[in-house]
Amino acid sequence: MKKIIQTITLAVAALIFAGCTSNKNASEENQKTEPLKLMSPSELTTLNTSVMLDFPDAIVQTAAFEGLYALDDKDQLIPAVAEAMPEISEDGKTYTIKLREEAIWSNDDPVTAQDFEYAWKKMIDPKNGYVYSFLVRDTILNAEEISDGKKAVDELGVKAIDDHTLEVKLKEAKPYFTSVLAFPTFFPQNQKVVEEYGADYGTSGDKTVYNGPFTVENWGQTDLSWDLKKNEKYWDHENVKSDEIHYEVVKEASTALNLFEDGQLDVATVTGELAKQNQGNPNYHSYPAATMNYIRLNQKRKGKDTPLKNENLRKALALGIDKENLVNNIIADGSTPLYGAITEGFVSNPETGVDFREEAGNLMMYDKDEALKYWELAKKELGDKISLDLMVVDDGSYKKMGESLQGSLTKLFDGLTINVSVLPTETALNLSRDSDYDMFLIYWTPDYQDPISTLGMLKTGNDRNYSNPKFDSLLDDASVKYATDLNKRWATLIAAEKEAIETTAGMIIISQNQQSVLQNEQVKGLNYHTFAAPLTLKNVYKTTK
Template sequence: MKKVVKSIIGLTLIMTIISGCSGGKEVKQTQKTEPVNLMSPSELTTLDTSVMLDFPDAIVQTAAFEGLYALDDNDQLIPAAAKELPKISEDGKTYTIKLRDDAKWSNDDPVTAADFEYAWKKMIDPKNGYVYSFLVADTILNAEEISEGKKSVDELGVKATDDQTLEIKLKEAKPYFTSVLAFPTFFPQNQKFVEKMGTNYGTASENVIYNGPFTVENWKQTDLSWDLKKNEKYWGHSDVKSDNIHYEVVKEASTALNLFEDGQLDIATVTGELAKQNQNNPDYHSYPTATMNYIRLNQKRKDKDTPLKNENLRKALALGIDKENLVNNIIADGSKPLYGAVTEGFVSNPETGVDFREEAGDLMKYDKEEALKYWALAKKELGDKITLDLMVTDDGSYKKMGESLQGSLEKLFTGLTINVTALPTETALNLSRESDYDMFLIYWTPDYQDPISTLNMLRTGNDRNYSNDKYDKLLDEASQKYATDQKMRWETLIAAEKEGIKNTAGMIIISQNQQSVLQNEQIKGVNYHTFAAPLTLKNIYKEAK
């Protein structure tokens, strides 16, 4: 899920300083800071970690709940609900994790290993049909068979051996598995409370209990604002510097800029021309991310093949996009053109330290002549007139990108018509799940720190109906045959990316995002990440003037 940070969050801080005084007594000296308001470019859809859809969900859920592990400000895994890093068996297939004994839910129930076992079994239960169940299916023993209805949920390879011990069995060694556990899909849930709430669980802030640094207040589904309040029952509450955090949904960069200049926002996401204009502003900051913008190419819609089933058409479109122009002149926020599915600076060769993108090279660079050759072949097979729908989210920058792609591709390819539709993010994501689209311009952030997190998008069974036996075989070899052979696994993943992106144009990669913001100099502790939740709030605060 995935996905430069497209959501920024806000807070109000009251810092309490305890100092000694005469007589041996302690007094609390309260230093109040002015309120802080930050923004999210789209709505929060749910507080049920099983149903998470998008950036705001991941960010808020990571603030309100706590998994076994979290990320520090250098993207390194640190124990959270777990007491220590896992003990891993010699074959890499069994993980034993000890939990903290002082973790509580906001209703005072203890957080136990059974809470994790329950949440993961709920996640993989096929009757629920959760989007992110694939993360469980890809990793844990028997999960895939359970998701297909071939085995019972009780056979999932996870077991609470006592209140503070969780044993996890994987279907094969997964060198990245610990990083998966920082993703909200693997957060705990209190079975008694969830079952008491029934279908209302996660739909409003009062229908949830929390085990993370904050609790959520003043929210129900469809609301455009919500608050986070410091969770006094959280085991590490003394390290949480913010008492209150406030969100407002702001979808247009121009609106965000105006609110920032008026003092109503303390961090504002800026894109396009506004980002370019503000690059010399002392409040301007740009953060690297592992998020890419790309176009999903759906090959079957409502049980009927789309024109994108044609490989020549897919290659024409992929080679016909001038990414340099689009990124530098249309997006214009410091993002970079990207020539592969795995982003630069995300993961390195475990033996040599060479970055994946550097080693894999550039795939599908703009080539007008080659694009026109493939277009001619596509027209021979599909006819002289080809019409495609392009779905984008109603975020201002994506609408602008969609319109630019529409104009440039229609100009390059005679006979091509592209219809652009901008929809709310949740609506667009739901349509994509149902494969009810032709092309979908969207973003992606890896769920965990490994190339296969992104490459799995094109494995057979995806919502864009791309299927390639050679590609699947390469991913299977990387996951199974070479699971413990780092050199061969790495080479196989590079080969898989080439097969999916260059040889068959399974999707069109556009750019690697840079998070560009205007930030009040008083704001400290903003931690951006390249996987899991793109932003964490535990350390954020507003420094007093």
């Protein structure tokens, strides 16, 4: 998710649910459906795709709007507003994309190439300061210079050739670029409507215009529930399975379980002990995800270095966490310990097909003796008493995880104090963006299908103040020097992960999520995604009894 943000056991582990398939047999097509009752682990903050903040935003925005490409049930890219896959120049730097003429907004305006050009230029305009502008900055020609105030916004490498032809120029070849276009940052915006509502655009369901499968009703900022209604103006509305989906914000697994058993939820996320207890339940399902839980380590706070500027302290903490115990006994929801920033099953070697995690190996496994050695070195440099703040979100089991980490680390390291604060997700994410924290236990799902989507969060200039010239150089080589040499690019990305996670302990990886849910047997078509929005809603539905 800046990352904030992607793929969760609770965070995403929750927003239920999805599917992006469209090939159904005739009997399924003719089945009557009932309104779906789903849950979100935290509030929806905005319908403005430019200011998307978290998983609920990504999921709802992907339901209400549509970009050039979407994901099918196998995480493969398929045309959406685009009528076909892009035409890519021989050097990999120019993409020409044709838009389908039947795509319209819910106010009957056509969806045009200008809508994409407008949205992307607004995204990179430095006066707006949008969180996800880095996705544009990292890929499109002149975006970095525009972001730095050195070039005009109109020089961005995107151009509407005509109403239904978009040309995109990249600063260098990006093998993953098409997958980036499935992320809400790159969705279109209707300039007329955005300017009509001004600062109020996207703050409520009726101050927005839609081009996706659903419209959003009965929602305004701070509301804890909302409805998705089938958008009859959507070009592919005949293949949208649900007429109505009702969402409620449910932050506690015990509450979700009670609501499910009472018939007030059709899909309920369960975690920890509740997940364990329900594994024999016929309604229990566990789905893999590319979301990881990790700890951000901030090296500068309010203009002053934090203790985490010290590499020995970072290594002590990273090596001192018994992930097997934490994940299997505390989280206990089917998630697995993770020993690297790139999750299992997310991306494979382009030549051999070997999974990245398998080829890169395990990094920073629990080692009590090594952890204590680094702790003693850290104390010599920082003093015998070290105090750190640990911020966690109030979704699901994060409080429990934070308290467990607090207990185990302060027990292991004599002289360490950890103060845990539990905050609403939006509040915590805003504090993290302002670098106002020491440690932050949070989740992350890749924005697009490439290791750089995750590794890029540690490139110099990030909000945790980690800066490593060697790591930056490796990422630059993978992005530029080896952009079209896939073997060397792959090896360079493996080296970059090792440099950031093991050699310098830039952040602490905890686990890879499994989505554990109780699911009404009438609910069909649930599919999770490993990048972009964690799940899509176009084809999910509930049959009548």
